Each structure stands twice: as structure tokens, then as C-alpha cells.
Amino acid sequence: MNKRERLQMTVTGESADRIPVALWRHFPGDDQRAADLARSHVMWMQQYDWDFLVVMPAKHYMVTDYGLFTEWTGNIWGHRSVIKSPVERTLHWTDLRVMDGRRGQFGKQSQCIPLIQSELPSDTPILHVIYSPLTQARQLAGNDLLLRSLRTQPDRLRTGLNTLTETTLRFIETLRRDTQIDGILYVTDCASYTFMSEAEYAQFGLPFDDKVLDAIAPNWWLNIIALQGAVPMLHLFAGMPVQALNWASVEARPTLDRAQFDFKGAFCAGLGENQHLLFGTPTTVRDAAMQAFDTMNRRRLILSAGHEIAITTPHSNTQAVRDAVERTIRL
Numbered sequence: 001m002n003k004r005e006r007l008q009m010t011v012t013g014e015s016a017d018r019i020p021v022a023l024w025r026h027f028p029g030d031d032q033r034a035a036d037l038a039r040s041h042v043m044w045m046q047q048y049d050w051d052f053l054v055v056m057p058a059k060h061y062m063v064t065d066y067g068l069f070t071e072w073t074g075n076i077w078g079h080r081s082v083i084k085s086p087v088e089r090t091l092h093w094t095d096l097r098v099m100d101g102r103r104g105q106f107g108k109q110s111q112c113i114p115l116i117q118s119e120l121p122s123d124t125p126i127l128h129v130i131y132s133p134l135t136q137a138r139q140l141a142g143n144d145l146l147l148r149s150l151r152t153q154p155d156r157l158r159t160g161l162n163t164l165t166e167t168t169l170r171f172i173e174t175l176r177r178d179t180q181i182d183g184i185l186y187v188t189d190c191a192s193y194t195f196m197s198e199a200e201y202a203q204f205g206l207p208f209d210d211k212v213l214d215a216i217a218p219n220w221w222l223n224i225i226a227l228q229g230a231v232p233m234l235h236l237f238a239g240m241p242v243q244a245l246n247w248a249s250v251e252a253r254p255t256l257d258r259a260q261f262d263f264k265g266a267f268c269a270g271l272g273e274n275q276h277l278l279f280g281t282p283t284t285v286r287d288a289a290m291q292a293f294d295t296m297n298r299r300r301l302i303l304s305a306g307h308e309i310a311i312t313t314p315h316s317n318t319q320a321v322r323d324a325v326e327r328t329i330r331l
Helices: 003-011 034-048 090-095 104-119 133-152 154-178 198-204 206-214 273-278 282-295 315-326
Strands: 053-055 069-071 081-084 126-131 183-188 224-227 244-247 266-270 301-304
Touching (some): 003 301, 034 315, 133 183, 133 198, 133 206, 154 206, 198 206
Parallel strands (some): 244 266
16 A cells, blocks of 8 residues: 555545554755755655655744745754844834745755655655744744734734735645645644634634635645644534644643544654653653554554754654554554
């Protein structure tokens, strides 16, 4: 059974030959040049043979060309630190202008993907990370200014969100036209009850999410929504046109055994990026994987962490994730 068959059977609830598995991470330093970033992803895939590859540029790649300056300061998750942002007051939301989805950082990514594909088997499923417009706004403004804008100057924020959405749609069109990816990993870090209310997300998150997800290409067969935050609003995304939901099912809520909402796809979850992968051992990783398999009755599960793993994650723990699914192979 090939990777696509395995994933498609898992999404529809059928019993595949084994549980599919994937982890993803940033590559700081290598994320500044398309060729370096491509090579890092190729080596990542060749070393662990994941069931799909998530292409992870620098975290702020979608907002850099608005005038955001960042630098690498040693963050273990591979995130660059913001030095200067173009959004420092609520009025600055109205200064943002729509970017060309083929140039700058976006052009770098459309160059990177073919380089990756040229080095991997042609049937390797490849996803590209896309940050939601509200997540991009948070990257530009930070927590305090974003929430203050949302609550005191909502029209200005909506103007900025419309700009960010239009640029995102242009980049998705570039991916559709110029690459042969199989889907996107759509990341939102604002749809969490610990960050904002459900009513606020319904106004400033969901309408823009809908526009982006409606632009998914018909031939993109594996699309995943990744919800970050301590208490994600999973139920808001149950009806979205995606094949899987990803969240921190170990280190956030709900846990995998309590994820009770109507979703027809697969759960991409089961492992703690801190508890198991960063600070655990191969034994704790394997035990956690087996618990996830049993919780989901070995169906509708893609074994993964709650978000990107730390760049300091031990190789032995990462390998233990890959080894764990081999135990589920049907004889």
C-alpha cells in the first residue's frame, strides 16, 4: 500500500495496512534560501520516511514582505524573533497593501517546492504550511495590539485582515498554478479559549478562514487544519472542507479520548511535542503511540504531535515515532 492509499483509507475510516505518521519542524538558518530549505526537507523525509511531508518555511514568511524584520536568536522551536514590525499602532492596519503571490518570500517557496519534489519519489505527498489571516495579524502586531485592535478599532483590523486574506489567496493561486503539492497545513493559533472568546473568533477568524479554505484546489486531496493553543475551538472547524484536524491532544484540551464532535475526517494527533518527544524517551514515545492507537481503535488516526516539533528533539525519540507505526502493520 502506498502513502496516498494509506492516508485516504485512514481519512475515510477504513483499516489501512498501518497507522500513517508524520512530524514536521522548522529549519532555522536553512529557511533563508530556497535551495537550503529544500535540501533540509529532503533529508528530513529521507531519514524518517514520513507518510507526508509538510514544507515549513520561516514562521513569519507570509508577513515578512510587509516590512517585518526578524532574526534568529536560538528559539528551540525554530522561530525567528521579531525586531521591527510595520504594525505598531491600530492605524497601521490600513497601511498594509496586497502583495504579489509570486514574488519575495512567496516566490522563494514556489522555487523551493520543485527542488524538493525533484529529490523525492514522485508519489510523496507534500503539503505546504499556510497561516490563517488572523494568525498573520498576530505575527505582525503581537498579542496585546491584536486584541486591542479587535476590541477597540475593529474596522481598522478588518481592513488589515482583508489585505492579508487577499495576499494569501494570491499565494494559494501561485501554489495551484506553479507547483504540484497535494494540500496545505492550515495553521491558526487564535482559535483558543485561552486567547479570545468564541464570539470574537467567529467575527475576526472564521469569515477569513472560509475564504482561504474555499480556495483549496480540487485536486488537493490532503488538507489539514492545525489548531494551536491550550483549549482550541475544534468544533468550529468540524465542517470545514479538510481531511484532518491537528491539535495538541496531549498537552492541551480536549484529549484524544474526549474529542467528541462530529468530524468525518481523521485526527492528526496522539503525541506530546514536549512531554513525549522533547523530554521523553523512546519508551515513553512508544507507550504514548500505543495508547493513541487503542483510543482511536486504530482508525481515523494519523500519528503526530500537536504542532511542529522542537529542533532539539532527540533523534532517538523521533525515530521511535516512526518505529511505533510499524508495529501496527496488518499481517
